[in-house]
Amino acid sequence: xxxxxxxxxxxxxxxxxxxxxxxxxxxxxxxxxxxxxxxxxxxxxxxxxxxxxxxxxxxxxxxxxxxxxxxxxxxxxxxxxxxxxxxxxxxxxxxxxxxxxxxxxxxxxxxxxxxxxxxxxxxxxxxxxxxxxxxxxxxxxxxxxxxxxxxxxxxxxxxxxxxxxxxxxxxxxxx
Numbered sequence: 001x002x003x004x005x006x007x008x009x010x011x012x013x014x015x016x017x018x019x020x021x022x023x024x025x026x027x028x029x030x031x032x033x034x035x036x037x038x039x040x041x042x043x044x045x046x047x048x049x050x051x052x053x054x055x056x057x058x059x060x061x062x063x064x065x066x067x068x069x070x071x072x073x074x075x076x077x078x079x080x081x082x083x084x085x086x087x088x089x090x091x092x093x094x095x096x097x098x099x100x101x102x103x104x105x106x107x108x109x110x111x112x113x114x115x116x117x118x119x120x121x122x123x124x125x126x127x128x129x130x131x132x133x134x135x136x137x138x139x140x141x142x143x144x145x146x147x148x149x150x151x152x153x154x155x156x157x158x159x160x161x162x163x164x165x166x167x168x169x170x171x172x173x174x175x
Contacts, residue, residue: 036135041149044130046123049100049108056097056123062149066174067095068167069143070119071131074103074111076139082158083115089164090118094171098122101131101139142167146174 045057061069070086072079090096098119100108108122125131134143135154144153144167153170155163 036151037154039151041145041151042130042133044123044133046099046125046130049098049103049122049124050105050112052109053119054121056099056121058149060097060121061145062147064147065095066144066146066152066171067097068171069134069145070096070098071101071134071136071139071141071143072098073101073139074107078158079111079140080115082140082142082160085159085161085164086118087116089159089167092168094168095120099125099130101125101128144170144174 041058041061043058046055048055061067068086068089086096096118098121100122103124103126105124108124112119123130134141134151138156140158142155142159143151144155146152152174153167155167159167
């Protein structure tokens with residue numbers, strides 16, 4: 001038998017490994033498309049995350065004007081990084097609601113005191129049920145919600161300064 005035949009399995013394996021690695025190193029698209037964009041928000045009513053602010057319900061997000069829904073946590077380092085951009089959006093007149101994930105009221109209050117509070121309402125999602133129903137897998141994530149309670153845009157990860165124009169454009173498109 002020819003000696004080269006014993007190398008065929010190794011060559012096939014190497015080819016397979018090369019194809020798999022190329023897909024991991026350079027994926028076809030760096031953007032993760034949410035399956036919830038274009039879908040109505042799920043029904044929910046969350047209690048207040050802190051005593052100083054009201055809780056959050058689906059009805060609050062279908063009040064006639066587009067708004068942001070920010071999913072965050074006091075223990076989330078990227079949430080600290082996006083705090084200045086959320087404050088900038090709030091100063092520009094953008095209404096922002098929030099869901100605090102698996103957080104204690106005193107930790108949420110300390111976070112807001114230290115990094116700023118751009119939120120009108122904050123609901124406490126202690127078991128992440130609403131977060132998962134939104135299709136959110138981590139924190140922070142921000143959603144543009146139109147005036148009828150439909151998700152129009154999902155921003156995964158912290159909002160960076162260069163992301164603000166796209167978020168403002170998504171809000172304008174949701175009008």
